[in-house]
Amino acid sequence: MRAFAELLDRLSLTASRNAKLRLVRDYLRETPDPDRGWALAALTGDLSFSAAKPAFIRKAVEARMDPQLFWWSYDYVGDLAETVALVWPRRPGANREPELSEVVEALRTATRPEVQRLIEGWLDAMDEPRERWALLKLVTGGLRVGMTARLAKRAAAEMAETTRVEPAEIEELWHALHAPYEDLFAWLEGRSEKPSSDNPGRFRPVMLAQAIDEAVDFAKLDPAGYAAEWKWDGIRVQLVHEGGVRRLYTRTGDDISRTFPDLVDALFEEGVIDGELLVLRAGPTGNQVASFADLQQRLNRKAVDAKLMARYPAGLRAYDILAEGRDDTRTLSFAERRKRLEAFVARQASPRIDLSPLQPFASWPELAGLRADPPPGDPQVAEGIMLKRWDSPYEAGRPKGPWFKWKRDPFLIDAVLMYAQRGHGKRSSFYSDYTFGTWTEGEDGQRVLTPVGKAYFGFTDEELKAIDKYVRDNTVERFGPVRSVRAEPNHGLVFEVAFEGLQRSGRHRSGVAMRFPRISRIRWDKPPGEADELVTLERMLAQMEGR
Amino acid sequence: MIRPQDLLCPKPEGLYCAPGDFYIDPVRPVARAVITHGHSDHARAGHGAVLATQATLDIMAERYGLGFAAAQQVAAYGEAVDRDAVAVTLVPAGHVLGSAQVVVRWKGLTMVVSGDYKRRRDPTCAAFEPVPCDVFISEATFALPVFRHPADAGEIARLLRSVAQFPERAHLVGAYALGKAQRIIRLLREAGWARPIYAHGALERLNALYERHGIDLGPLEPATSATKRDFAGEIIIAPPSALQDRWSRRFPDPVSAFASGWMQVRARARQRGVELPLIISDHADWDELTGTVEELRPGELWITHGREEALARWAELHGVPARALALVGYEEEDDD
Numbered sequence A: 001m002r003a004f005a006e007l008l009d010r011l012s013l014t015a016s017r018n019a020k021l022r023l024v025r026d027y028l029r030e031t032p033d034p035d036r037g038w039a040l041a042a043l044t045g046d047l048s049f050s051a052a053k054p055a056f057i058r059k060a061v062e063a064r065m066d067p068q069l070f071w072w073s074y075d076y077v078g079d080l081a082e083t084v085a086l087v088w089p090r091r092p093g094a095n096r097e098p099e100l101s102e103v104v105e106a107l108r109t110a111t112r113p114e115v116q117r118l119i120e121g122w123l124d125a126m127d128e129p130r131e132r133w134a135l136l137k138l139v140t141g142g143l144r145v146g147m148t149a150r151l152a153k154r155a156a157a158e159m160a161e162t163t164r165v166e167p168a169e170i171e172e173l174w175h176a177l178h179a180p181y182e183d184l185f186a187w188l189e190g191r192s193e194k195p196s197s198d199n200p201g202r203f204r205p206v207m208l209a210q211a212i213d214e215a216v217d218f219a220k221l222d223p224a225g226y227a228a229e230w231k232w233d234g235i236r237v238q239l240v241h242e243g244g245v246r247r248l249y250t251r252t253g254d255d256i257s258r259t260f261p262d263l264v265d266a267l268f269e270e271g272v273i274d275g276e277l278l279v280l281r282a283g284p285t286g287n288q289v290a291s292f293a294d295l296q297q298r299l300n301r302k303a304v305d306a307k308l309m310a311r312y313p314a315g316l317r318a319y320d321i322l323a324e325g326r327d328d329t330r331t332l333s334f335a336e337r338r339k340r341l342e343a344f345v346a347r348q349a350s351p352r353i354d355l356s357p358l359q360p361f362a363s364w365p366e367l368a369g370l371r372a373d374p375p376p377g378d379p380q381v382a383e384g385i386m387l388k389r390w391d392s393p394y395e396a397g398r399p400k401g402p403w404f405k406w407k408r409d410p411f412l413i414d415a416v417l418m419y420a421q422r423g424h425g426k427r428s429s430f431y432s433d434y435t436f437g438t439w440t441e442g443e444d445g446q447r448v449l450t451p452v453g454k455a456y457f458g459f460t461d462e463e464l465k466a467i468d469k470y471v472r473d474n475t476v477e478r479f480g481p482v483r484s485v486r487a488e489p490n491h492g493l494v495f496e497v498a499f500e501g502l503q504r505s506g507r508h509r510s511g512v513a514m515r516f517p518r519i520s521r522i523r524w525d526k527p528p529g530e531a532d533e534l535v536t537l538e539r540m541l542a543q544m545e546g547r
Numbered sequence B: 001m002i003r004p005q006d007l008l009c010p011k012p013e014g015l016y017c018a019p020g021d022f023y024i025d026p027v028r029p030v031a032r033a034v035i036t037h038g039h040s041d042h043a044r045a046g047h048g049a050v051l052a053t054q055a056t057l058d059i060m061a062e063r064y065g066l067g068f069a070a071a072q073q074v075a076a077y078g079e080a081v082d083r084d085a086v087a088v089t090l091v092p093a094g095h096v097l098g099s100a101q102v103v104v105r106w107k108g109l110t111m112v113v114s115g116d117y118k119r120r121r122d123p124t125c126a127a128f129e130p131v132p133c134d135v136f137i138s139e140a141t142f143a144l145p146v147f148r149h150p151a152d153a154g155e156i157a158r159l160l161r162s163v164a165q166f167p168e169r170a171h172l173v174g175a176y177a178l179g180k181a182q183r184i185i186r187l188l189r190e191a192g193w194a195r196p197i198y199a200h201g202a203l204e205r206l207n208a209l210y211e212r213h214g215i216d217l218g219p220l221e222p223a224t225s226a227t228k229r230d231f232a233g234e235i236i237i238a239p240p241s242a243l244q245d246r247w248s249r250r251f252p253d254p255v256s257a258f259a260s261g262w263m264q265v266r267a268r269a270r271q272r273g274v275e276l277p278l279i280i281s282d283h284a285d286w287d288e289l290t291g292t293v294e295e296l297r298p299g300e301l302w303i304t305h306g307r308e309e310a311l312a313r314w315a316e317l318h319g320v321p322a323r324a325l326a327l328v329g330y331e332e333e334d335d336d
């Protein structure tokens, strides 16, 4: 556990990508199985626990020390796991420190009361705060050390000393592997053959787009070199039919076949298709995209029945082909793949699959106009535009240059701050989570505010301090960690809120829910009476639904 | 009846001893001063007469010039010096070279002013000696249960491991110029690091002073571009303030390390952009502070600068009457 703790400690304070790679690579080289495998799984997110709730940890520590001294400590440090790791009293003569694999294996099989006793025993046995911190982060599922799964796998590729292993090889293998990955390490260390990845129906790592920088990139790009497509507001998936095996994967390789039986059977030929999972309903001119809210009805469901499938029919809007029959098509250019994709989709003749259309354009200004004001039909609900270079092969990862995404500008409204809640971690001493509202007509005909969303980012640290002060100076009422803030037509704080879309919601009093709301500007200058009305949002929603 | 406050009491200038007419570590110029150690917030220039250990007087002369006080008097460790009716004895505090506790005896009453102190071994200074007393006046810089300094050898091992792991980068260690820097260098030597260690110009005179007092620091080089163009794989020691200024840009992609007790708290390391925090402190941590009170069991505990409330609470819970003095003018010196 000590080496793993030291690794997490250094990763959490290291900014450079290369330095992180080095730290993980060296750890994997120097740590024996199975510890290193569990560590890799923890870093890639393939292993996570929520074995202990903060309340339990707090209770356990307060049973061991004066609560007042604990409170002063917590107030000073700001992070619960870190505070507990630091103040946990040493218990000489406790058991020996556990190895990472012992911790993982015990947590996987223990019942909840057993888990709590185990955790307390481990904390007693550990000598250093760093180890206790790593353990607490692991058991509370709060293991964020600025490491993406992709980077961790890349570090695994780099640990090979005798042969050169490409990160994409590991990505491709990944879904045939299981923690603690002894077969992977055996291969990387040249002790055995490469684990088999050509099992039929496997996931292929996906190609991702970079966000375009309008100010810089367009000047360098030739519009004739790129195809444009609409960017759909669904879920990126990979539909596989290979060697008799049918699978549907998310873009990170999670198998979601069982949730979408209506789509998994849609390919009668063998092939691998990259596309967007959407709810697609038959319209007068082919399929029509339903809202993201409809798609949400189908996500995260264990069991699906015919009624649900009929009501929310899942479909695939195809935009790339990675394999056709036994051919791996990924090395072909986008232009060639597109031709094959069009023919392939046509041959399936399935109402569950259609083609994501290309959007013809002659110049960047013309395309900018289309993005701002899309043509009738589905493009009206698109999230923006994708640009794909005609001559680019299909490369796993996020290569620079071949694919760009050009998101639609966000929607904006002015809303009034109504409630503020204390944040977590290093923001725990600030009111940093804000509920804001827009004006509507109350029961007695008065103009009243109704909450329409919540945001906790989009501002700088300086702005946070200023808002926090505003909240404290203008508190009307306090309940627990929440304060209600003075919000009247002539006195209150207005936020310009940016968001990506709207959907109907029965859970919100206002009837609408925003997607990805964030504070885009603080309008210190604007009187709350001039903020937007709820009807503005309702009108936006109707436009999005009605097209 | 004799009360402790008749012997020592806090004043704006510092802790004042009326029967002996002197101040301990005064923050403003006074006629007679007893100085615990050479850190600049404790040892200021411009007093009339100064009583301190030889090393502390040398450090003050190095910092402020030979005329830093009108009169100087050396007190050897353990040797009682009379100040009017009061006997003053300096006893090792284990903080930095020359650092002392001040033991004040008067009419059968013994009070000990700890100054800054630590309990663990330090190869660059004499170890803290506990003195039984009626009143112990303790510092409280790290008096919060979160401060539990690990073994310094382990922290030095982490530094050396990082040097081996990133041989193409320079390792820039921020360390307080008096005491911490020399201790880090000595600990590196004990861990087997025999290569030259590169020192920022601000450390040179104090390094030389330590050498004159018999602390062998091994081969040292100035950290100037004239001495070496490429500092890859080398260790450079600099005052903490130099870590973020222009000076540090001469090094190739440096790993910024900082040796301080404050590095125990992750947010502190993050705020300063420290990539490799080394938890090495010249102050007592929570366990040392409370352990010392437990060992001495003084009739009363007085607490000077730092987090008085936590140590006072601990003492009350353990049956030792405690009182916070709220002295001002002492900085969190590890923060530079």
Ligand SMILES: [Zn+2]
Residues within 6 Å of the ligand: B037, B039, B042, B095, B116, B333
């Ligand atoms: Zn000091």
